Amino acid sequence: MKLPLTLFFGLGLTLTTTLHAQDGQPKREYTNFQDTTFQLSEISVTAKRPMQVEVMKLGVPAAYLPVTTNTLPSRLLANHGITNIQDAARFLPGVRVQTSYGAFQQISIRGFDHSIIMVDGVRDERSSINNSYPFMDLTSVERIELLKGPASVLYGQSAVGGVLNIVRKAPTAQQHVNARVAYGSYQNLQTTLGFGGRLFGPINYSANFNYQTQDGWRDNAMRRLSGYLALGGKLSEADELDIRIGALRDFYPTEIGLPDVMPADIYRTADDTKAYDRGDMLPGLDKKARYNSESDFMYNRNFNASVMWRHTFGEAARLTDKLSYTYDDIDYFGTEDLAYLTSDKPIYKHYYKSGNRKVYINLDSLRYDFPLRFEHIARTWNNQLELNGRFATGSVKHNYLGGYSLIGLYRNSFSGYDLGQDVYGPGLTGQGSVYNPHSIGWMDTRFSKAFVSRIYMHGFYLQDLLELNEKLKVLLAGRYDLYSYKRLSGVPTIDGRAEFDMPADSLFTHTATGAFSFRTGLVYIPVQPLSLFASVGSYFKPDNTTYSEDTRYFDRNGQEFFPNKDSRKIFDPERGIQVEAGARYELSEMLSADFSLFYINRENERRYMADKGDVINGETLDKDVVGQVGRMDSRGFDVELTYRPVRGLSLTAGYGYTDARLRKIATNPYLDGENLVGKRYAYSPLHSFYVYADYTIREGVLRGLGFNFDVTYQDEVYRNFSNTSTFPSYWMTDASISYRLPNRVRLRLNVNNVFNTDYYNQALGSQYVPGMPRNFLISAAYSL
Template identity: 40%
Template sequence: ANNYMKRKVWDMSVSYVYQITDWMKLKERFSYFHSDLDYHCIEGLSYRTSKDPIYKWYYKKSETEKIYVDLDTVQRGNAARQNPLNFNPDHKNVNNTIELTGKFETGSVLHNYTLGWTYNCFDFAQYNGYGDDDLWGPGLDALLPVRDPHIVQGWWDTKVSAVSLRTERTHGIYLHDVIEFNDKWKMMASGRVDLYSRKTSSATIDDGKQKYETKNRKEWKEVETSAFTYRVGVVYFPMPELSFYGSISSYFNPVTTTYSPTVMYLDRKGNEFNPDEDGGEVFKPEKGYSTEVGVRYTLNEMVDINASVFYIRKYNIVKSLGDTTVLVDGVATEKSIRGQVGRADSRGFDIEVVVRPLPTLQVTGGLGWSDYRLREIAESGRFSKYKEQNKNVRATGVPRTTFYAYADYTIPRGVLKNLSFHLSGNFKDKVFRNIDNRLYDPALWLMDAGIFYTIKNHVTLALNINNLFDKEYFERTTIMAKPRNYQASVSYTF
């Protein structure tokens, strides 16, 4: 009865634009977000088990070991005391962006530039009540009969005794320019420098409240890194109806690993190195680049065709490469091996076709295909025996092929004028969970439909039917998706 989840959110944003001249202006955007969540809940029920034959039923854990189960009774929580759950995440996010935008000409070339600085701070504290003394009350570990249970059986309460802390800050300075050479050639070039820092720590709490004393906090572990990224794109218009484009861009993703004495570290060439034991950057940022070329064609404003192909390359990927035994002060010590040795790529294409046979009818279809694989593992010297099991194997958890189609039609005149119909379908290829065992979620085709009616351009009545054919499928591994469902709405436009 005393399970609860409470959440408070504060969300604020401010923007300001100052027109310096008719060809230059300054933009300021500031936002603040604060979320405070209190979660206090017994999530699970479990059967009582024993290795001794004290219950009637059992299952085999192995060929020689039986686990006996009481199927008549369930227990609130479990023996490992992972329930009830009591955690209170509190996080704040501050973002500020200043941009100077304008235009100027160099000869016959027009430049549209943006010079900007952005700052983002994410401050996170999660208060936890997982200690042995954090839970009390007669309702803990209550037993309930499976048949005709009394759901509410005694109260329980809890307090917090520890807090996990994390703060991330990013400063970004960027400049990009859209360059118009003439009616046929346009170009965009941009560069950005990011300065990133991340601090983590933890603390104990004496009084059970969501506040900690500085003296109870451990030393901060900090990771600092920086990177330069770029983007360049070109568009060519041989005629107004046809355009070709190409682009290349880079990216970086900080690796926030902190030092552990139980880990052996390998650099991107597979060589062992000793990171900063007092905190600081262990691995270099994950980096990569992507390239894309595409085409767009419009035929008499009735048909639009967009198509593109892409290639993405990633390197500095951190992988777990097994375990090894090393001598530490003359003592044999087991260590796990983590190396920044992975390189991967993704390639694919997509195409979209939009057809407008009537002014009030539009039909759209799109097809996408992509393939992501880990391609290489750097090897050197005595570490050459450590292999990545998934090398050159397609990625799990994502479909290879996707397809969508939808149509919209609005009655243009008569008594039913402005009555609109919508029909859409989405196809997702099978999603592998385990390649070796051929375990996958089957391919899926879902359809939705909708009816919309607008009254005097202000009031819109809508009815949507989701999962039109009532398909049964899993939204996530153990969670069934919604069956056919309906959503009605009324909106007013001023």
Template identity: 30%
Template sequence: MKLQKLLQILFVSGSTWIIVMNAAIAAATPSGREREDLHSQIVTGEIANLNELKLPATTAKMLVQTPTNSPNTGEAIAITSVKANPSEKGVEIILETTLGDKLQVANRSTGNNFVADITGGQLRLASGEAFTFRSEKPLVGITEITVTNSDANTVRVTVVGEKALPAVELFDDNAGLIFAVASTEVATQPPQKPPASEKPATQTPQETPTAQPDDPIELVVTGELSGYRVPNTTTGTRTDTPLRDIPQSIQIVPQEVLRDQQVTRLDDALRNVAGVIAEFNAGPAVYYKIRGFGVADNSLLRDGLPDPGVGDSVELANVERIEVLKGPASVLFGLGSPGGSINIVTKRPLSEPFYEVDASIGSYSFYRGAIDFSGPLNESKTALYRFNAAYRNSGSFIDFSNSESLSLSPVVSLAIGERTKLTLGVDYIETRDSGKGFGVPTVGTIFPNPNGKIPRNRNLTEPTDNVDGTTVRAGYELEHKFNDNWSLTNAFRYGSRSYYSTETRPDSLDADNRTISRSFSIYDNKFTSYTLTTNVVGKFSTGSIKHQLLFGVDLNRSIGAVPRYASGDAAPIDIFNPIYGQPSGPFTFEASNKAATDSFGIYLQDQIALTEKLKVLLGARFDGFRQNSQDFIANTESSQSDSALSPRFGIVYQPIPPVSLYASYISSFTPARGTFLFGANLDTLFEPERGRQFEVGVKADLNDRLSATLALYDLTRTNVLVTDPNNEDFQIQTGEQNSRGVELSLAGEILPGWNISAGYAYTDARITKDTTFDVGSRLESVPDHSFNVWTTYEIQKGDLKGLGFGLGLFFVGDRPGNLQNTYDIPSYLRTDASIFYKRDRFQVGLNFKNLFDREYSEIGYFGGRVGYGQPFTVQGTVSLQF
């Protein structure tokens, strides 16, 4: 143990020193603005290689007249990102790559078009996925700028001038290749400052470009972005919208963070989101709270469609990123929880061949293998595929607790003509959990026990307990573009989640403080869902006001069935000297029921740009549902129906392009469904839950590298479902709860190679009206304060290029263990770390969780029990692309 502690201290000290020193060196390195002029290196007959050039770039006409060296014959170099930054003369298009000196540029002109072919390169994300870049009318006199893969070994940059050949300069920078594009007005006449009283004339987009040199650039990117910062999302509006234009807080865990942390479970990924915590609930899964309120099944989304009944059976092998929408989302996604929604965005087929194999091994017999294969199925690339598969087998620090899972996820995308695309996908997941722990008493963990401290590996269930689950999804997405402004999307998904469990659960501790009573149950649960959604998106203008209109219809059917649930008393056990395998008593309670919920929703949304600085979001949705339920034991049937109109309003003001001030109001509406349709007596239907939220905030994009959001909110919900204090297998409905708080998030790149993802949440969540619990009581498992910081630094130059280090801090404050507020679960600070090496298509890494082996209680259970957090663990991963 002393050696282990020494290694841990040395690791943190060394990593911190290297991160600080390299960051300091990077900060002292001249920026791209200080690069040397390329002009003196242009000679008649050829352009020198970029690594030989000393001085600024060249204009388009000079480059057009100059031939280039012979093409590269080696493997294509990845250009991992394309960015657009405003400049004094126009805009700079940055093609990010660490091997820019090995690329060669051939240039030509066709009419008013400047074309540069970059030989030896490919637009390819860190994940291997190809993408394209397009900016429409970014400057006066410039119609369009595109960056695309011309073939398997060439990237083409095209700048289309409106009336003349554009002026383009080429720079070689540490970040990659930079094309500086000037406005044709800037290029053809000396710059003139207009009088203060003059204003540009209002012109329609059809006549002349509306963008000015300092305006923000509107990007259209096909594929996924790399890095810690994701600028656009569809989760907040169901349209591809910049985060800064959405008047609601959204936080994204991108692929780069998932890879750097080597995340394999959803709960580990969500540690990176401010205000999200895991909570225990009945059944085989871990569920989550956002802004103090539980996320119900119908607020778990996959590619924007409801994905109910999955719990923690989310395999991340085919996940591109995780998007968390804070607050109600009923206007977009229908019957959902007011706390927020979790949208799992999956990987899509690629147009270029991509093959990746991952292998991981870690503490407590953790083994995992995964493959990610993708590419075209025909020469014309109209048929693409992607196949993800993963197998995991792991033990646990908890005695005789094991977990095993297998997932298979094939996807096929078909181009049907130039304007229509059909995507077909299937997921199949099998899980098996053995000896799943249900926590240990607070007396002996949080509070002293005269018999001693309960060890954190203690399991008070039985080695024979099992939970076997199967999840199946199948569906399609059909996209059709009528023209550049109008499109239609139709999607369908079938989902099935079934599990059969035999579980022994600890209950209350006897007066001797060492004997605990237990119960035994068998649970057969089946959940099936059908979702069909159709929406139309259109862009148009009314005078100078721009609109993006969304109209859609959703149809949903879900069936939750419990063929059999039975429970009885199990033999008590000594928590300090457990003897397993004692016989259980007879079943004393049985239940069998089924509930079907049919819902219909119609919604309308308008994103209105009144001016370049002032934007309004208006939306409304009408929902109706009907539930039919059967209690097979009592031989009774019942039904209920309801409907609601859910409005949404938001406003965004951008005093300068990188900063957005916003305010919004939104409401939610959702019925009880599935397992928790009934109360404990199985004959009382729950009322629909309703919610409403007010939110104000500030969003900022700092140098197109860092994004920050500060949000203040007030969220109220009524008819809340909570665990029945007399029976953890059922729920009861309380009156009203309120959550108000402050959230701060930060994500992106501080310096080249230095990335950060951080968040802080202050959450004051309390009962405001109730007949069962005291008004003013804090909501269980919700800390007042929590924060997360994860940062990595990767060396950019020299012999150690590709070597990197990561450091993470995760803090959760004191939180109530129950709604009665009889005890608090203590706060904790967990430290994680990593060391990795990335080189071309090879990556190897070591990840350390709970680096200082801090003993803490992570989660609260029914009946005054807590679950220990993981002790010090190590996980090693090797990834190979070919």
């Protein structure tokens, strides 16, 4: 805890010193500012007016809101050569991105892995049911915003821990052109072109195109192609229109990593001496070697469009309607398991013990198992209708927002899991060398079944920020959600294609849930640069479990219960409470600081405990076992400090402490919960830290010369709930140097992983994927 205590002490000393320096200055008055953006969080800092934030869509200064926000502007992304969400997340306290299978990304915030993801303020509803899918590249992004704390009242179910919003570039009347070409290690080629300005009449536009190819340091070649167009403007003094269209077609390599770490202590057959400990990686592996099958692939195709119309009646009322549609297709085939050859006979040089039995293992050869074929096609409709404005009752000023949201998610998942029938070819039974991986032969695939699911959500919400006086503000908010889910599995496909005949609605199983959530907050402003806040809110996450005759069900007390096929709700929703307190400080453009303490409690956690065919306590199970058995909580704090001591220099440091643990679990014959209580939650580091600096020389013969560096730290990350498997902690350092020529061209050299750190941050089962070693990127960018 030395690092967080030092940071906290330094922050407190800085705030105290600066507050004394500000004593006696005249107070700045707040005026009701109008803002035409419709975003999760917009922050601008000037010398003439206080920082603005649209995170609650109320158009008031950030100092008035009981929330914690962090923003990564496009300038930071460009300076540090960031185009992927997993790289950007390193600079958001309390956030971690888990990557698997090569491109599936799962975001956790403050220890919770079902964080809501939004694009331009629109929920990606896949976040709430399967928070793991490829993300768009960030070349068309204006900024990335993070709202932490009890956000569910505004953004709906499952918004626990925080909400991440990716804000794309808005149409603008200013003519501009931006072009960038980059080339780097492992044949990394990037080309980006952006332009915009006045189109005709009041309509402005902004467009962006990006293409990237990379062979990859482990021969995991990747191709990304995306396009984006935004149109809009003020049609009249009262009416505003915004249209956004985006599309991408990406190809990713699947990634199964290196052969398994040791499944147990490994002994030599010849003399019974120990050779390796459980969890050891086999020595001598070539980390550049690629073990995937030659037939593996993954495509992601996406099209999205939104239309926003806003009519302003005056300061008292502004009506906004935003309709959006997204089509997303994830097409995947991968051989996922690398298994060492084993035998009950002493024919190999090593063995391990399974109970009282010796299992002999060949550490020189691999069997390629479990080729997995699926395709997820998701179509999402989202409509938000909102009314917001300002009015006064006596001396109290009200900043209100009321709204209704409607979401429909149509998801069809196709699978080809019947090996030999759905997956066939010589590679199906392939074997290869551990130290010299080679082709195991081709495979072809087809689909045999479809899984059909439908989600509908209606949300009604109202919030009001009351300005009681200059120093005291109160936020009151409430939301009611109606959620329904239906599904049907095992639908036959047509001729092995991703097609099927839609079954009758009566064949689907259904669940339905309604829930109320609230939020209240208090803000106190003792002096103008400083605001103190506290807030408390509830949240819920619907449970989508539907009845199956092949499943046994246990409640949160560990008792078995017996639903039937007509049950509209098998388990209660996950519920919880979020509490947060913090401080925000803003001194002109020179110094800003944010600090927040948080506590989050989650009840009714559901978990699969055993599968059909497992042997538990000597019993071979004839059904799957699932139960709602646990309570977990997350507690900690975040701090971020930005300092600009001189013109052209910016220093930012952040630290996150997140202690997420399982606190209670109901035991039953199929789950020994006593050994899990108190264990750290998986995929959530206890400590995370970052510091980055940007400096550009503004005068003299070296004018235009820039330097950037960043250092990040990720603590040890547990990979399972028993805390027996981990990603080790590591530090990472990146740096760059750039020079702006008189012709508006900026040349830049980025060096990533400067000290060639050896690290692991993703895996497939026990097959670890090594991180990229030191690499470089040279770019030339033009802006007008």
